[in-house]
Amino acid sequence: MAEPLLAVESLVKRFGGLVATDHLSLAVEPAELHAVIGPNGAGKTTLIAEIIGELGVDEGRIRFDGHDITHRPTPVRSALGLARSFQVTSLFPDMSALDNVALAVQAHSGHSFRFWRDARADASLRDPAHDVLAQVGLGPRADVLAGNLAHGEQRQLEIAMALATKPKLLLLDEPMAGMGTEESAQLVTLLKSLKRRFTILLIEHDMDAVFQLADRITVLVYGRAIATGTPDAIRANADVRQAYLGEEEE
């Protein structure tokens, strides 16, 4: 079988006495939409931070697209084709939506030691940025400052910025966080359109969305992967029902 695009191998991360990632292994196959679910505090966001390199790991390895990236800095991982979105919106609030995305495009079009030409008049940055904004449904809002966008729009922009780097693997950390039902439905449509075009690791609390979208699901509890499988297999898994799905009522 071909090598997975991302292979997380027995990863360990401790915060003092707390083991946030506990000998976690996980593989994401090319073109797959792989969801990670688990209760609050299970270590999902920590996992994303480890994969993108914002957090160092204590043990284990991360392989991505043929490279051992365990100790590579974040910008290098980005250049190799990893991109993340943030659970807590993280934009350039004082720049327009278009500028936000254009910066992400710029990050992947050579070095930026270019001091003279007006970057805002550079079609090679602006055109792709417009395209990505249109894809996520923010086309008409291009000139609005990111900080002035509605919450749902900011969540769309989060995804747009990750998309603009043309990643091989898209890490989405609870993209629907804080969204209303209608906005969530729109986002599910967007994610469906991205499925197959991108390999996606999706962290999400919204179970309906996850079971609709995912090819495979990994269930994380206390930093450990207690099960991985197809949505049907996960639904049927007794451990999962007990550890997680059973407590859904909260």
Add this chain to the structure above:
Amino acid sequence: MLTNRRFVAVASFLVLLALVPLLARFVGGEAFWIKFATRVMIYAIAAVSLDLILGFGGMVSFGHAAFLGVGAYAVGILSAEGIANGFVQWPVAILASALIAAAIGAISLMTRGVYFIMITLAFSQMLYFLGVSLTAYGGDDGMRLANRSRFPGLIDLSGDVTFFYVVLAILIGALVAGHRLVNSRFGMVIQGCRSNERRMRAIGFPTFRYKLAAFVISGVMCGIAGALLANLTAFVSPSEMHWTRSGEIMVMVIMGGMGSLFGPVLGAAGLLVLEEILSSHTQHWQAILGPILVLLVLFAKRGLFGLIDGKSAEKPAGLTGHG
């Protein structure tokens, strides 16, 4: 960026500035006014250089006067050693500022927030004390230069009016270069780092090298201002590197309007004029200057330049401001 109103304001200010040598003839005290306006422009260059990293890059360097000193001492020391040739002095001033900015920046930029402020302050105070200890070059008292930099075959700077226009040309050059820079790809990266450095790294920018480059560019621009300052007064002294001088440059930037490039020019003019007026009336002029600055910061958040377009331009709600 540059609205029409702002463009008109900038252009009229620069034209007015260019006419100072003529106007001074009618007002009287010609020599004084020309020198004073030249001083304003030199500090304006320093303030613009600080605005590049403070206003656009969010790097609160509290030691920028160090580069004034480096530029000034490069000229002063060479001059004392008998090298009056500006074709040597000025490139050395630029190179020395670049190297020292690279060293200070490489270390300071590993820290954030208050630590960055403190460490840049510490470095500048180290250079200040180095200047004080250079007894061969005047030590505490500073030293007099035999003459201004010589540019044989190019220009004779010994006349105050000539020197005034050279400084004006350099100021305009700094503003144009700065304007291009902040709107270039490089400038977008610097502004992205101010806004959200974590996101910048996540989308793929190795931010450190860009911030360091900005710090060096800013240091060089300030070093040039230092070289000009040594030429203006034909005098160099450690006091140009004292932390209070760094504070003044920062006040010029904030008073004029951070992140506006031209604002700091107004800030430099405003602060130096206020100092001049107040100090001629009372010894306790600083006690009056303080409250004026506080009022300005409270009621004109975007500085003097911000007053020009009146409306407080669209700013996102809940934006906490810089660093």
